[in-house]
Amino acid sequence: HIQRRTPKEPEVAQLAKDPAMAASIHKLEYFDIEGRAEKVRLAFLLAGIPFEDVRLSFAEWQTRKPSTKFGQLPMLTLPDGSEEAQSEAMLRYVASLDGKLYPSDPVARLHVDEAMGLAADMDTAWGPCFYISRDPVRFGHPSDLDEESKTALVKQVREYFMATKFPGFMEHITRILEGTGAFLCGPEPTIADCQMLPTIRYFMRGIADHVPTDCVDAYPVVKAYVDRCLALPQLQTHYEKK
Numbered sequence: 001h002i003q004r005r006t007p008k009e010p011e012v013a014q015l016a017k018d019p020a021m022a023a024s025i026h027k028l029e030y031f032d033i034e035g036r037a038e039k040v041r042l043a044f045l046l047a048g049i050p051f052e053d054v055r056l057s058f059a060e061w062q063t064r065k066p067s068t069k070f071g072q073l074p075m076l077t078l079p080d081g082s083e084e085a086q087s088e089a090m091l092r093y094v095a096s097l098d099g100k101l102y103p104s105d106p107v108a109r110l111h112v113d114e115a116m117g118l119a120a121d122m123d124t125a126w127g128p129c130f131y132i133s134r135d136p137v138r139f140g141h142p143s144d145l146d147e148e149s150k151t152a153l154v155k156q157v158r159e160y161f162m163a164t165k166f167p168g169f170m171e172h173i174t175r176i177l178e179g180t181g182a183f184l185c186g187p188e189p190t191i192a193d194c195q196m197l198p199t200i201r202y203f204m205r206g207i208a209d210h211v212p213t214d215c216v217d218a219y220p221v222v223k224a225y226v227d228r229c230l231a232l233p234q235l236q237t238h239y240e241k242k
């Protein structure tokens with residue numbers, strides 16, 4: 001059984017009640033976390049395109065996994081029923097339906113892609129800090145590592161990241177925003193903001209051990225940017241639910 005969350009926005013709720021219309025809206029499947037799907041959810045919301053926000057439990061995932069393209073989530077079902085993978089492809093696809101979130105001007109587009117590259121670099125740089133707690137063997141540690149040593153190891157790599165890598169990313173983002181104003185690529189949000197916002201917020205949400213929730217406070221330009229994104233009217237209902 002797949003748990004479905006009927007989107008809260010009245011228009012979408014109405015669409016979902018009509019089976020013919022419900023079948024014509026996009027369906028985004030992921031786990032009940034922000035993770036790699038959040039940027040796509042934000043793009044749908046900013047574009048005002050109705051979508052079904054399906055959140056699978058880990059038990060439901062076991063059943064669903066074999067029928068996914070690459071054995072991974074998120075999966076996006078298009079109105080014609082075809083099922084597609086890869087969150088960054090989904091992000092650009094949603095933006096191309098909308099036309100505003102991903103500019104067609106080559107240089108403006110380059111800047112969006114550049115900012116997306118920076119967000120992706122931050123995710124990639126954090127990767128080992130996340131996966132080492134799940135699978136220390138992958139990083140050369142013994143399979144019988146005791147819990148105490150594992151905790152110390154995770155603490156060490158995460159504190160090292162926060163001290164040596166995190167500040168550089170915050171400084172780069174600050175410099176971009178100082179040049180562009182409200183959002184990463186100018187006065188209006190683009191898919192670069194859809195990608196960057198969840199990336200930055202991950203560190204502020206208290207979901208990663210050894211990362212202080214006030215870690216962005218030392219970077220007021222970035223903090224103000226996060227607040228500005230969260231205040232976007234199209235995202236209000238979404239963030240109220242959290």
Ligand SMILES: N[C@@H](CCC(=O)N[C@@H](CS)C(=O)NCC(=O)O)C(=O)O
Binds near residue numbers: 071072074086
């Ligand atoms: N590049 C893919 C990566 C997808 C991915 O890594 N999915 C993970 C969750 S974030 C997954 O499905 N893990 C469950 C599994 O592999 O069983 C994307 O961005 O969509």
